[in-house]
Amino acid sequence: MNKPIRTISAFCLVLFLALLANATYLQYWAAGDYGDDARNRRVVDAEYSRERGAILVGRTPVAQSVPVDDQYEFLREYPMPFQYAPVTGYFGYGGAVTGIEKSQNDVLSGDDDRLFVTRLVDLLSNEAAKGGDISLTINKDAQQAAWDGLNELGGGTRGAVVALEPATGKVLAMVSTPSFDPATLASHDFAANQAAYDALAADPAKPLLNRAVQDPLPPGSTFKIVTAAAALESGRYTADGDVPGGSTYQLPQTSGETGLVDNQGRACGAGNDARIPFSQALEQSCNTTFARLAVELGGDALGEQAEKFGFNQEYFEDLQSTSGDSTQAVSTFPDELNPPQTGQAGFGQFDVRATPLQMAMVVAGIANQGRVMKPYLVGEVQSADSDTIDAPEPEELSQAVSPETAAGLTEMLVNTVNDGTAGPAAIPGIQVAGKTGTAESGRDDVPPYAWFVSFAPADNPQVAVAVMIESADVDEIAGGLLGGPIAKSVMEAVLKP
């Protein structure tokens, strides 16, 4: 009987070798795949229990992990919650992570390859791995000024401010109101987090919406800058030449009230075939002029110009939703417009939609001699010991207009502040270029949207700002009146010595 016993021994050996091989496969080769599964609570808990890096503005943390005495060891804190929530996002349990917390998760959690050396040192010194820090491009004072400006309009204000550094595309300020407290979504009481989230999601004021990048609205007269840029680029007009004006303009193929464009009494020349200086048309924000220019140039040319500034494009990746997709909403310029629609698009109505970030890029591009830079929020990646290990380089998005066109537009926009509708943004001793906008919401029950875009100093631009106020508890919504002072204080905060 020994021969079959030996055969059985070999058979048992095969069984055990199969078990050993399978265990090795499971715990070594397949371990990564199991770890990546979203249902793997062990990995989720471990990620949640890490000492995460901080999100910094200058040296001030706006998000940081503090040790607590519970299962998860560290709690995420947001020292300036409402002001920075649209930027930081929140770090909740089980993948409920948004904003910079989400887009920079690898660095903050310590998994990023750029932190390899730090991780190795932590491993060798037997310390728990710490995540790296993210230093934002935000200017603390500009952010504060933007936040204060929106809040001074009243608690119910819905609006957003974006400030960019024209030469680089650095986001210097990004504020959206109403905002929320990320700590209420990042506590260790998961049921309370869910309740807080449900309440925020149900709030009609949409506090979770980052109006600076997620909410494209009609840009109104601020879009006239794009139409003016297209007109100058076409070669048919010059900045110191004349453009068609007139007190009213009947859009082609229309008749009667609905197709009639007027200027609400601003000085844009008398009669229907008047010609006025280009600068005056911008200073007085002449709807008739820009409707005519748009019809003359055509929807395609206008759309092409808009796209060079960033319309119909995705270009901002630093803020992400829980799914890891960019939260930037695409600003749209519709295609296949008929002539009357083109006329309306010429002054930022019909289906033209822009976010404050997009309009800030338009003025930043003009301020930067026509070069539109890709906007970004992450200034530096730092190790846990605050050594800079990476700093993203500025990237050019496009050359939207020629430097000559940019110079001509700048001059006209300076005049608009000095002599025209954009007066409230004027800063003594500094040349400011700016443009107002008051966009019809298109619905009777929704008040118009107030816009203001500007940059300064005009001869060496350091900051470009876009202010959008969707609604506020004030008697009259007007871009210059509401947005101008906010833009001014943000620019002053950046420029102050």
Add this chain to the structure above:
Amino acid sequence: MSSSQPVFIHRRRRGAELVLLVLALCVGIGAYAAVGLGVQGHVPADIVGYGGWLAGLVIAAHVVIRFVAPYADPVLLPLVAALNGLGLAVIHRLDLAKGEGSAFAQRQLFWMSVGVVLFVATLVLLRDHRVLQRFTYTSGLTAVALLVLPLLPGIGNTKNGAKIWIQVGPMSFQPGELAKVLLVVCFAGYLVLHRDALALAGRRIAGIDLPRGRDLGPILAMWLVSLGVLVFQRDLGSSLLFFGLFLVMLYVATERAGWLIVGGGLFAAGALAAYQLFAHVRNRFDIWLDPMAHFDESPGSGQLVEGLFGMAWGGLVGRGFGDGSPWRVPYAESDFIIAAIGEELGLTAVMAVLVCYGLIVERGLRTAVISRDGFGKLMATGLAVSLALQVFVVVGGVTRLIPLTGLTTPFLSYGGSSLVANWVIVALLLRISDLARRPLPDLDAEDDADDAETQVVKLP
């Protein structure tokens, strides 16, 4: 048989056993201390009492072996002690995770004590395993009776869909574990008597020696018994184990590979029929193919996938006691204990445990090879193979090598019936090996030189 082999005098090796036992106790008590350090931050307060009890049990077993089975295999007891000690520590760790009032480890230590008492009793009372051959049919009938017990109303108890428990007052017991030992005795006794009839009468079809139709009787009966277990008790693991066990013993007894072909065919037919007929078999098979797709279902793959997640999370060296979440796996202390070990002690410990089992099986089969009687050979083979199959079925199931069927992991898993039965199995193996390794009584000592010359001639 062995009489034709060269005479090799085995030494007793009891000293080696003692050294190995000390190592095994280091594993068991060390693991218990590590659990305390990892989970609670300090060495458990009862480490002296616990370690003393564990050491006392193991040393008592060793001393009894010294007296009643001095030639027994010296590696088996240390291997079993190490596995049992590690299992206790892991169960204690899971107790701590469950919080106050969870005392599986205490009860397991009690059952281990019962197991050691039965181990000692077996060795002391059973001085020659061949005595068991007299109880061939008695043990067979008892085994079948034990298997049927859980189906009786009043004492039968269904847990997790399997009717494999009996409940008497506060005590619950899985009679299948004991039936396993009795069936090995019964098979060995039957086969050692009928092996010639089974082996010699056969028909050659297509180059394969097939047994006669009338000799198929026992294997068909066994096939029906395992199917019956499968159908009425919904216990896939046990039916697989019984069938595989019988097939292997039949093959060893007859030395006919034809039986393996017949048995393999019957297994395939039975498995196919079970897949077609029973939803729970289909369910297990579908889960095996794609566990992730059934994660949120009920009955689904939640337990299996949590175990896989845990083992993957453990990686090569494990998270360390207290730093994993083995409590996420339902029944981590019984069927899924290998997942808990894989998570907190890593692939390293899983391999070590598997190698320990491998060595137990190897020592058992070696005992079978050197055993001088057919009954001992068959019994040692059966006991060793039953352990091998049980480990393969449960560890393979938990690590998704094969579809999951419930069985306990010998010596590691929580469960009194299993632990006690396995200690008895080790006692039987030690008894067989003691007789196999014991030098032949020198009956011819007073004979004259003629015999010596004869012996010289016999030498190879």
